[in-house]
Structures are given as structure tokens and as C-alpha cells.
Amino acid sequence: MMEFFASHGNELLIKTWEHLYISLAAILLGIIVAVPLGIFLSRVPKFADRFISLIGVLQTIPSLAILAFFIPILGVGKIPAIAALFFYSLLPILRNTYIGVRDVDNGVVEAGKGMGMNNWQSIMKMELPLSLPVIMAGIRLSTVYLIGWATLAAFIGGGGLGDFIFDGLNLYQPSLILAGTIPATILALIADRSLAILENKLTPEGLKDSYKTV
Amino acid sequence: MLEFKNVTKRYNNEKAAVNKLNLKIEKGEFICFIGPSGCGKTTTMKMVNRLIDVTDGSILFEGKDINQQNPVELRRSIGYVIQQIGLMPHMTIKENIVLVGTLLKWSNERKDERARELLKLVNMPEEFLDKYPHELSGGQQQRIGVLRALASNPPLILMDEPFGALDPITRDSLQEEFKKLQKELNKTIVFVTHDMDEALKLADRVVIMRDGEIVQADTPDEILRNPANEFVEEFLGKERLIQGRPDVTTVGxxxxxxxxxxxxxxxxxxxxxxxxxxxxxxxxxxxxxxxxxxxxxxxxxxxxxxxxxxxxxxxxxxxxxxxxxxxxxxxxxxxxxxxxxxxxxxxxxxxxxxxxxxxxxxNIVYDTIWGDGMEFENTAAEVE
The missing domain is CATH 3.10.580.10 (CBS-domain)
Incomplete structure (x- = not known):
């Protein structure tokens, strides 16, 4: 154990950082794209259901295959890894945003409109804060998945903890496999907890009684 | 104050939901729209603040055609109360009451003062200002809903079955409170309901609608005494028509x-x-x-x-x-x-x-029954 840390300690830190970097970048891109898209979809419900099932179908493409598809387009390295993972982060965030915004109490939305809120105020002052717990649940789910899937980034030279796992598989060294797996699991758990805390902070005071997530 | 001129509303070229409606509402009047479901009463009301757009004809609000006005600004100048109450669950009572003030970018002091002022109108203590809607009972929530509509002091308030979801006792007391408030503040009210008792109790004028048209628009007493046709009579119900006489008797x-x-x-x-x-x-x-x-x-x-x-x-x-x-x-x-x-x-x-x-x-009950009986005998005698 000590021996392992002595020889690989530095590398472990670097790989963990890479891993985190790839997954968080993908998640952030996912949030930036999926949340506005989800709000937009809630304005066109007829189109939304079809669109979401289409994304759902794309999501069933095996992740290794997606990574491979991105090689001819974006080459190898971190960028295609982030792009592929971003693709996977979309669906949970998109679906939760759409459902969250759609399910905001009709009475509240009508009252807001009747009071004279314009579209932007309606989204920023009512629909987003009220659907936040649901959107955050989607983001948490995505994050945990992505941290797991990011191990596959090593396959196309994206680095991260997946490098340890692949090395371990190639060299028949279980200790290397564990060195990749355990930190990835811990990362996922930490990310989930911190997002839960963030969610609790962001949830409007008046909603806390009805939505308890932590 | 508010005038409907040949207002027609059609959804997707179907039969008109509201058909060539003409009505003039004076300042300070309390108007109740009533009718069976699908008669167009809610549509008529929602056309006033442009939640629904008029297909044909025009609505004048204080002399100006509402179609010429920005819908968002128009809505800020008209109060709106709905059955589902629709308080923002993530805002405190204070923020809810002065929501329109926030949209109009009032200063914090002005909002504070207005919220306190309004809460006093319904005799609720100031502690409520910092509570959240879910901590209030249904009746208290709708009181806040009414205050919210009053916040920017609009001359006209639209109400869509505002007391419909409350229990009968709460509804009763809110109706009384609201009628008193309306008289005090001299607001014009357009009130949609399906409850005839409510309409008769609150309205200065009751507008009975069917199939998108006005059947009768009169004071409650006039409607009880001279229902326009069989539909109105049926809608009122026999009981109320018999009660028609003591209805106007005062305690004095x-x-x-x-x-x-x-x-x-x-x-x-x-x-x-x-x-x-x-x-x-x-x-x-x-x-x-x-x-x-x-x-x-x-x-x-x-x-x-x-x-x-x-x-x-x-x-x-x-x-x-x-x-x-x-x-x-x-x-x-x-x-x-x-x-x-x-x-x-x-x-x-x-x-x-x-x-x-x-x-x-x-004695009153006896007089009513006996009095009606006498009239009946008289007409019978005349026929002979």
C-alpha cells in the first residue's frame, strides 16, 4: 500500500484531477445547454415529447461506441472525451428541466402572468426557482453517472483515472485497477453529497418543507 | 370605465365562445358573471386583461382600446384574483403581496409600507409578512391573494371564482369582508362565479350568460323579481324565486x-x-x-x-x-x-x-307562504 503510494502517489493525484476536470467540464456544458433547452421545450410541449424520446434513443448507443465515433471528428485527447460525456449528461438534465418547469403549479403561473410578468420574469422569478429541486436532481444524477463513465475517456487518450484501470487490465495488476476504481467511486460520492448541499442552499426557503432532499 | 363592444371570441373557427357581447360597466360597480360551464363567462373576463385575445369587436378600459396597449403593462394596471389562489410558494407573504410593485420596480421602503398597509385592511397581524404561503390556511391565503391584486391600487379587479375552493364558512366570511372592502375602496369588480347565492349576495349587477351571450344583466333584486326567461328562472331555481320577496326585506x-x-x-x-x-x-x-x-x-x-x-x-x-x-x-x-x-x-x-x-x-315565513297562496287564488278567480 505504502509502496504503491510512494511510486504512484503523484500520478494518482494528477489522474484524479484530470478525471474531475473531464467530468465537470462535460457537466457544466450539459447544464449550459440542457437547462435553457428544457425551458424552451416546456413552451412547445407537442414537440418536446418527441424530441426527448429522440435524445433518449441516442443515449442508448453504447458509450464506448460514442467515444469511438468522436475520434474521426475531434481526434483523440480530452476534447472528444468531454464532448462524448457532455452528450450523455444532456438527457437527465434536459428531461428533469422540462418536467420540472412543466409541472410548476398552473395556478401560480397564471397568477404571475395575470399580474403582468413578462416571459423572462416568469422564467426567472417563478418557473426556475420552483422547478429547481427537480432540475438539481437531474444534475446530480448526471454527475454521478459521468464520473463513472469518465473512466472510459482513457480509451481515447483523454486521461483520468481510467488510465490506471486500463494499465491494470493490460499488465494484470489488480492494484492498479483498484487505484483507478476507488478514487473514482469516492469522487462520485463526494460530488453527489456536495451537490445535495448546494441544492439545499439553492432551494427557496418556502419550498423546503415540501422538498426535503438531503 | 369598462365597455364591451360587439366582443366576439372564436377558438379555431369553431362556434363562437363569446358572441357579439355588449356591456357597459360603471366605475365602482360590482359585476358578477354567472352561467353554466362553457357559457363564456371566464373567457369574457380573461379578454379584459388580454390573457385571451379578442377575435372581433373591442374592449375599452377607461376609454382606451385594450388591443392598443401592451398586454404586460395592461395586466399590471388591473388586479387579478384566481380560484387556485396562485401565491408564489417560494416568496414570503410580503413579497407576494407587493409582487406587482416588484415588477414596477418600487423602492423597498415603498413595498414595505404598502404590504403593512394592505395587511391591516384584512386585520391580519404583521407577523404574517415573513411567513410563507404554505404556513397559512386556505382562507388566509386567498385574503393575501386579494391583497396582492390591490397592491398597486388598480381601479379594476378581475376575479375568477376566487372563493370557489374554500369551505362554506370561510367563503361566507371572505365574501362579507370583501364586499365591505370593495365599498370602502370603491373598486370596480368583475367577478366570475357559478354560485348563484354568491352572485346575488355580492353583485350590484348580475350578468347571466348562456352560449356566449348575455341572457340578462340586472340588479339581483330585479333578476329575482323579473327573470327574463325560463332559462333564468331555472337557473335561479324555484326556491330562490319563492324567497324573492323576503330577500329584499331588511332586518329593520x-x-x-x-x-x-x-x-x-x-x-x-x-x-x-x-x-x-x-x-x-x-x-x-x-x-x-x-x-x-x-x-x-x-x-x-x-x-x-x-x-x-x-x-x-x-x-x-x-x-x-x-x-x-x-x-x-x-x-x-x-x-x-x-x-x-x-x-x-x-x-x-x-x-x-x-x-x-x-x-x-x-311570522315572516307564514306571511310569505300565505301571501303567495292568496295571489294564486286571485289569479284562479280571474280565470274563472
Whole structure:
């Protein structure tokens, strides 16, 4: 154990950082794209259901295959890894945003409109804060998945903890496999907890009684 | 104030939901739209603040065509109360009340002051300002819903079955409170309901609609006395038409005799003697200005005879009374519900002017039935 840390300690830190970097970048891109898209979809419900099932179908493409598809387009390295993972982060965030915004109490939305809120105020002052717990649940789910899937980034030279796992598989060294797996699991758990805390902070005071997530 | 000119609304070229509607509403008027579901009453109301757009014709609000106005700004200048209440669950009561103020970018001090001012109107303590909607009962929430509509002091308020989801007792008290408030503030109200009792109780003018057209628009009394056609009669129901007569009677008209009273500083001995003389089992307590203080009955005297010696020490101050000008149709219900044997009648300064006993009520009912019977016999005689 000590021996392992002595020889690989530095590398472990670097790989963990890479891993985190790839997954968080993908998640952030996912949030930036999926949340506005989800709000937009809630304005066109007829189109939304079809669109979401289409994304759902794309999501069933095996992740290794997606990574491979991105090689001819974006080459190898971190960028295609982030792009592929971003693709996977979309669906949970998109679906939760759409459902969250759609399910905001009709009475509240009508009252807001009747009071004279314009579209932007309606989204920023009512629909987003009220659907936040649901959107955050989607983001948490995505994050945990992505941290797991990011191990596959090593396959196309994206680095991260997946490098340890692949090395371990190639060299028949279980200790290397564990060195990749355990930190990835811990990362996922930490990310989930911190997002839960963030969610609790962001949830409007008046909603806390009805939505308890932590 | 508000005028509908040949207003028509069609959804997807179907039959018109509202058809060539013409109506003029004066400032300070309380208008109730009523009719079976699908009659176009809600559509008519929502066209006023452009939640639904007019297909044909025009609506003038304070002389200006609403179609020429920005819908968002128009809505900020018209109050809006809905059945689902629709308070923002993530905002405090204060933020909810002054929501329109926030949209109009009022200063914080102005919002603060306005919220306090409004809360006083419905006699709710200031602690409520920092609470959240889910901490309030349904009735309290709708009170806030009404205040929210009043926040920017709009001349016109639209209400879409605002008390429909409340329990009957809460609804009753909110209706009364709101009617009082409306008179005080002199607001114009367009109120949609499907509850005829509510319409008759609140409205200055009731607009009965069917299939997108106005069947009758008149004062409640006029509608009860002269329903325009069979549809209106049926919609009112036989019961209300029979009640049509006492409906306009005020309490003052049936108040009987002089109630037996006693002064607060009278000794109990004298009080008992008075009861024995007048053959009654309770006395109304009034001060020298004839202002009603409470009542005292034989049981209370019995219980406290040893301890107390004056009337004001044992009298019950929680006493239910009615004013002379309240309508009998509202009062009868309350008297019966409380099971009171009698109800003192007071004037606006709470001075005792008379008493209604159960016997007096029985007489009214008897008169109504007998009176109708006489009319019936007369017409029968004429036919012969």
C-alpha cells in the first residue's frame, strides 16, 4: 500500500484531477445547454415529447461506441472525451428541466402572468426557482453517472483515472485497477453529497418543507 | 370605465365562445358573471386583461382600446384574483403581496409600507409578512391573494371564482369582508362565479350568460323579481324565486317591540324581579346611552348569585347582534345556524333599537307562504 503510494502517489493525484476536470467540464456544458433547452421545450410541449424520446434513443448507443465515433471528428485527447460525456449528461438534465418547469403549479403561473410578468420574469422569478429541486436532481444524477463513465475517456487518450484501470487490465495488476476504481467511486460520492448541499442552499426557503432532499 | 363592444371570441373557427357581447360597466360597480360551464363567462373576463385575445369587436378600459396597449403593462394596471389562489410558494407573504410593485420596480421602503398597509385592511397581524404561503390556511391565503391584486391600487379587479375552493364558512366570511372592502375602496369588480347565492349576495349587477351571450344583466333584486326567461328562472331555481320577496326585506322592517333591558350597575335582585315581571329568562344589558353591552340570563344569575351582586359582573359580553339595514335573507340563516332564541338589533353606533325573536321569523315565513297562496287564488278567480 505504502509502496504503491510512494511510486504512484503523484500520478494518482494528477489522474484524479484530470478525471474531475473531464467530468465537470462535460457537466457544466450539459447544464449550459440542457437547462435553457428544457425551458424552451416546456413552451412547445407537442414537440418536446418527441424530441426527448429522440435524445433518449441516442443515449442508448453504447458509450464506448460514442467515444469511438468522436475520434474521426475531434481526434483523440480530452476534447472528444468531454464532448462524448457532455452528450450523455444532456438527457437527465434536459428531461428533469422540462418536467420540472412543466409541472410548476398552473395556478401560480397564471397568477404571475395575470399580474403582468413578462416571459423572462416568469422564467426567472417563478418557473426556475420552483422547478429547481427537480432540475438539481437531474444534475446530480448526471454527475454521478459521468464520473463513472469518465473512466472510459482513457480509451481515447483523454486521461483520468481510467488510465490506471486500463494499465491494470493490460499488465494484470489488480492494484492498479483498484487505484483507478476507488478514487473514482469516492469522487462520485463526494460530488453527489456536495451537490445535495448546494441544492439545499439553492432551494427557496418556502419550498423546503415540501422538498426535503438531503 | 369598462365597455364591451360587439366582443366576439372564436377558438379555431369553431362556434363562437363569446358572441357579439355588449356591456357597459360603471366605475365602482360590482359585476358578477354567472352561467353554466362553457357559457363564456371566464373567457369574457380573461379578454379584459388580454390573457385571451379578442377575435372581433373591442374592449375599452377607461376609454382606451385594450388591443392598443401592451398586454404586460395592461395586466399590471388591473388586479387579478384566481380560484387556485396562485401565491408564489417560494416568496414570503410580503413579497407576494407587493409582487406587482416588484415588477414596477418600487423602492423597498415603498413595498414595505404598502404590504403593512394592505395587511391591516384584512386585520391580519404583521407577523404574517415573513411567513410563507404554505404556513397559512386556505382562507388566509386567498385574503393575501386579494391583497396582492390591490397592491398597486388598480381601479379594476378581475376575479375568477376566487372563493370557489374554500369551505362554506370561510367563503361566507371572505365574501362579507370583501364586499365591505370593495365599498370602502370603491373598486370596480368583475367577478366570475357559478354560485348563484354568491352572485346575488355580492353583485350590484348580475350578468347571466348562456352560449356566449348575455341572457340578462340586472340588479339581483330585479333578476329575482323579473327573470327574463325560463332559462333564468331555472337557473335561479324555484326556491330562490319563492324567497324573492323576503330577500329584499331588511332586518329593520321586521324588528319587533321593545326588548327588556337592564343597566350594568343594577343589582342582581332587581334584575331577577324584572325578569319575573316581564316573564322573560334573559335581559339585554345596555348603558345609559342605550349602547348594547351584553346580556344576562337566568342560568348565569343562578350560577353566580352568591359571588356577584351586580349585573355587569356576571353578564355575557360576547353577544351576536345584527344591524337594522342588513338583509333578512342573510340574517335568518345566521340566526338559525346559531340556534339563538332571539337576536338584538342595533344601529350603526351599536345602540339597541329592537329585537328579532324566533316568533317574528315564524311570522315572516307564514306571511310569505300565505301571501303567495292568496295571489294564486286571485289569479284562479280571474280565470274563472
Amino acid at each position: 322592517q321586521i324588528t319587533g317591540g321593545s326588548p327588556v333591558t337592564v343597566q350594568p350597575r343594577t343589582t342582581l335582585k332587581v334584575a331577577i324581579a324584572t325578569m319575573r315581571d316581564k316573564k322573560v329568562d334573559s335581559l339585554l344589558v345596555v348603558d345609559t346611552g342605550n349602547v348594547l353591552q351584553g346580556f344576562i340570563d337566568i342560568e348565569a344569575i343562578n350560577l353566580n348569585y352568591k359571588k356577584a351582586s351586580y349585573v355587569d359582573e356576571v353578564m355575557e359580553t360576547e353577544i351576536f347582534s345584527v344591524t337594522e339595514d342588513s338583509l333578512l335573507r342573510d340574517t335568518v340563516h345566521k340566526i338559525l345556524r346559531r340556534g339563538a332564541k332571539y337576536v338584538p338589533v342595533v344601529d350603526d353606533q351599536h345602540r339597541l333599537t329592537g329585537i328579532i325573536t324566533r316568533a317574528a321569523l315564524a
